[in-house]
Amino acid sequence: MSEKTEKTGQRLPVFKTYKLYVGGKFPRSESGRVYEVTDSKDKWLANAPLSSRKDARDAVVAARKAFGGWSGATAYNRGQILYRVAEMLEGRKDQFVREVADAEGLSKSKAAAQVDAAIDRWVWYAGWTDKIAQVVGGGNPVAGPFFNLSTPEPTGVVVVLAPQKSSFLGLVSVIAPVIATGNTVIVAASEKSPLPALSLGEVLATSDVPGGVVNVLSGRTAEIATPLAAHQDVNAIDLAGADEVLAKELEIAAADNLKRVIRPQAVDYTETPGIERLTAFLETKTVWHPTGALGASGSSY
């Protein structure tokens, strides 16, 4: 019998248990729930965790804890780490091509194009980390003996509702700019196709991104997003994956502690993104620094 099995090359299938990615660990949902994820033709692919509000709460704690270290890292260092993510993705491209093809019903070549674009996007944002300060910060001319400097600073903990349709390229396009500038992020993966997002967690865990900088939750977007939009320790929310009704509701909840909000908008994720998403979660800090006493000549030198 065993000989026959060997000859025909049959193996027992090894299914993957998809898990959340929170605080650098891979927990199941606190609620113990899962839901069935299917491909575009309703064929079962895997069970994904169905996150509860408590998973969301834990993710905020993890993201807040990671914020100090990540925002305090040098921009250059963040750039190196994001580039490392791209390197790791390159090595696991086949897996992502398969998952994206299943999730979005694409042919293998079209899915490969999406994954390539997503990897290139990581590299693109990795390059921006130490350049954005020059673009949106700088020295301001003021009428007085002061240096007046504006520097962009990260907003804090950002919640991102990943685009529902573009399960990987869209996901990367909303996460990468947020963490490139030093924020930490909690991302609610696409409700129907969360698998590429959950696998991205595995890549992030092995590419020097400190635990808690990116936290991936899968489940019902509305269920995860509602407590997060009202959470007092969340500083901003990107509603990319919310429909119109949900977005309105979340925006109202987010107003309570004056979260920054990006409203859902039609985006073609294959286009070059521009720097809007980078600057959306930056705050400008301006400092006045005395130049010192001016001599009789009008200069202290």
Added chain:
Amino acid sequence: MSGGIHRGLYSRYARRYAPLVTMPTTATSPTAKHVGGTPTHALGDVTASDSTLRRFLHGLPGVDAVGLEARAASLGTRSIKTTAKAYAIDLAISMVDLTTLEGADTPGKVRALGAKAVHPDPTDRTTPTTAAVCVYPDMVATAKEAVAGSGVKVASVATAFPAGRAALDVKLADVRDAVAAGADEVDMVIDRGAFLAGNYMKVYDEIVAVKGTCGTKARLKVIFETGELSTYDNIRRASWLGMLAGADFIKTSTGKVAVNATPANTLLMLEAVRDFRAQTGVQVGVKPAGGIRTSKDAIKFLVLVNETAGADWLDNHWFRFGASSLLNDLLMQRQKLATGRYSGPDYVTVD
């Protein structure tokens, strides 16, 4: 066989531990012979001499470590929700001894802590006050001023806290200073070195002396530093020793060592105070200190109290939490219950 009171204690232990005791407890209880002789409580004669005290403490049944930890863990699985949770959180807030015991304590920090103890959540005046603030003796006067008129007590650590390595005179002077400055409660540390060396009488005498110095002005909490006592048996012995010497509270730890209050060692001490009251009629409080940081942990301790010592101890006169960061978590949970939104550290004071 022996006196009724004696049987009360031992049959309790016998019932609970008989199948589990690994060390034979052959020593007969000294109380058996002398019960009834003392006016204060039935165990008065235990402390007549070094040898009677040693025989009594070593006659206490051994602790079943696995059973104790399993019991503490199983009591930690209770689900406390909604109105019960709201009650537990308010109770826990009212039991907090808000503590700052840093070398860097300034009068300003102590005043800030006092203000926080009086109004833990300034945005919600229905929040109960904490039980006390706990400071070093030289900060007692400042703390007293900060909480004046609020009912919040001032506790002071004393007796060469946290090591307790000083001569008795020095320790007593420390206590006198604290009491003179107006401390309502004194937290003393026992001499762990003497305890571990088996010199129980020395430890006992020190506690008695400190208690005498406190007089009626201040309640005495005795810190055992359970993390340094090595075994559960030692914690049980220390608990009984402290209670025999007249402690008003027995307290787990200083918060200055690696292992502080755990559910298991607190459970053990709760059993001791329960049995002590059954034996002598004297009620003694318990204070776990150090390492309790979340509301969830605090509620687990409250379950332990209710299930072990009973509802009589569910009051800040008999049970306290020695903590500082715990209060912020309790306040955030309280805000969550009130508003339905998760709160964040931006909405409580950072101290």
